[in-house]
Amino acid sequence: MTSNTGTEDLISHLKSVLLELNAHPYPEVANPPETPKRASVALILRIQPHYSHWPATDDKPFPLHHPYPPSPTQQRRRSSAASSKSRDLSFKDVIETFFAQDWVKHGDPELLFIKRATRVGDKWNGHVALPGGKRDPEDDDDQVTAVREALEEVGIDLHYNNAITIGNLPQRVVTSSWGKVPLMVLCPYIYLLTSPTYPAQRLQPTEVASTHWVSLRALQSPSLRTYEYADVSARLAKSELGIKRWFLQSMLSKMMFAAIHLVPSNSTYCATIPAFIPEGGPPDAGTLGK
Structure with a gap:
């Protein structure tokens, strides 16, 4: 008999939301006059398997795509929309097949957050955020920026051999000075990792101090x-x-x-950032401590 884990309803609802987001994408927001900057972030989801429904070691990779994906150099600046043309299945078929797996049906959906590194002059010093950054002139589109930044900042490959591209969330104009000065257009994109396991993350020391997988149950x-x-x-x-x-x-x-209050299930820290291990001797314990 198969035991329930208490997350089945959440998993079912997540599937419905992802299908809805893909079927009804949000429109692109144009840049305000004299504000050419655009930035993208990646909202990365994964399904953490439950102890009682752990995937078998002989499970085959999730079948999604064409057997000959483009090389990493082609993928870096290539449009994600162009990459998706080589898929063998429709998006609905891909989602239905993925969520039909036992370890997925009884798993715990999680979202990846980063804690930004501390840098002099950075107004977002140490903030909790999503992987992302500014769009480069070489990027085909805003979605390519999200994929590239995720690979550079946390070492996660979001191309179609590792993740399902879901769609986008509403784009918005980021402003300062009480909303009077537009800074950039921020473009969020959603990705779902397809493997129950994933290689160790590679954190960019100048950008990321740590990463944290947080259960959607905790956010709710x-x-x-x-x-x-x-x-x-x-x-x-x-x-x-x-x-x-x-x-x-x-x-x-x-x-x-x-x-x-975020409660992470798994955290990874960048040990190569400055001051990861504080310099100097032990703190002064005072007269009583001595």
Whole structure:
């Protein structure tokens, strides 16, 4: 008899959402005048197998695509849409086949977050984010940027031999100065890894301090809802002058934001970043400690 793991309904709902997202893609957002920058992020999903439904070691690779995929150099800047033309199955067939596997039906869906490295002058210092970055002129489209950045920052290959390209989430214009100054257009794309196991991640020391797989159940849990205070006065006051700048610094200080306490199932840390192991001797324990 097959035992349930309590995640079957979540898995079924996830499949429906992915099918819906692929069938109804969000429109592309054009760049505002004099704002040519675009950036992409990759929302990477995986299904973590449950202990009681672990995949057999002799399971064959998930059958998806043409037996002759392009070389890595071709893949780097090639449009993901062009890559998908070599698939043997329709998107619905691929999703149905993937979710029909026993280890998937009873698994735990997870999402990959990164913690950004600490860098002088980086306004997103140490933030939790998704893998991604700015679009290069050589990139065919915004989706290629997401794939390239994921490979460069965390070492995960999102091409069709390792992942299913689901679609996109709403693009948005990132602004500063109370929404008055557009900085770039941010383009999020969704990918689903097809293997129950994946090679060790390769974290880019200048960009990523650590990565964390977080269960979708944790993101949905009311008990993990919390709030966080962040000092926003310095960032907002930089663009102002005189009394307005003083007012922002004195009145804003820290603001409260809704937050979620992330509970990772698996974390990988970049041991080659500066100050991963603090330099110097032990902290001063004081007179009593001595």
